[in-house]
Amino acid sequence: MQISKGVEWAVHCCTVIALVGEGRGLNAEALSEFFEVPGPYLAKQLQALSRAGLLESMRGKHGGYRLARSVDAISLLDIVLAVEGPGPAFRCTEIRQNGPCGVPRKECRRPCEVAAAFADAEAAWRDALRRRSLASIMQEASAGSTPGHLLEIVEWVRQKTDPVA
Amino acid sequence: MQISKGVEWAVHCCTVIALVGEGRGLNAEALSEFFEVPGPYLAKQLQALSRAGLLESMRGKHGGYRLARSVDAISLLDIVLAVEGPGPAFRCTEIRQNGPCGVPRKECRRPCEVAAAFADAEAAWRDALRRRSLASIMQEASAGSTPGHLLEIVEWVRQKTDPVA
Numbered sequence A, B: 001m002q003i004s005k006g007v008e009w010a011v012h013c014c015t016v017i018a019l020v021g022e023g024r025g026l027n028a029e030a031l032s033e034f035f036e037v038p039g040p041y042l043a044k045q046l047q048a049l050s051r052a053g054l055l056e057s058m059r060g061k062h063g064g065y066r067l068a069r070s071v072d073a074i075s076l077l078d079i080v081l082a083v084e085g086p087g088p089a090f091r092c093t094e095i096r097q098n099g100p101c102g103v104p105r106k107e108c109r110r111p112c113e114v115a116a117a118f119a120d121a122e123a124a125w126r127d128a129l130r131r132r133s134l135a136s137i138m139q140e141a142s143a144g145s146t147p148g149h150l151l152e153i154v155e156w157v158r159q160k161t162d163p164v165a
Ligand code: FES
Pocket: A091, A092, A093, A094, A095, A096, A097, A112, A113, A114, A115, B008, B012
């Protein structure tokens, strides 16, 4: 099982986009520079976040992405599902119905015990990620950082989003 | 995020291998027939289970796989990790260290908040799967089945593993 690195990128991008001032937007190019990651793959993740309603894009010369909701209203689960798709990690192919001793289809109305156990585990995983808001991640990150470093990031974002710059 | 269908196959194979009698083994070919799945890919999963110490293989004309431990001592987590590998689903590439505002490496001794949150979620997922033994899955499956169907499976396994057959 593997979560694509697009998820790491997307979460970190959201923490930076959260710093964009009113009426501004941060574009994909700036974010790819900020994190030194390839632009085209990053652009795909940002589009996925946008399609999922987590980002909104501002058009125009100084356009770019903004958060479409407050940092309290975006969870890590929202971001993972936007990037990885909403489907479950475990997909049952109904292997129990196959072969010489297969369970007849009409007796398979309830999910297989194995599939149900994986669904339970995945629900626990999702719950844990649903409980973690972007706000809480940013708070923890600030607490572990220095005021100087935070100012540096805020200043970088300001420069990249300032229409006068 | 996606769990390979090899996990579904592997768990179901273990529930059948659990029925093999003392001193016998069930081979990959029989299992591929039982579940109507392609032999080579199934063989790979069985080898992975074997490498992880969940199955042992009996040599010889009537050889094949047996469980290496009791059904109580094999969890769904054991099977997933055997098939998918032991690594975490979320892998942090330390993207926080990149770019013009990167966090200096020496300040990155603690895991990033994002990586820590994903590790917590994955621990919850693993705990849920660790709590589900092969025994409990087989009990539930039996409870939802008919005595006739269970006998059919036991008989099929007996025929495939009987040296006289
Ligand atoms: S039939 Fe799909 S998990 Fe059992």
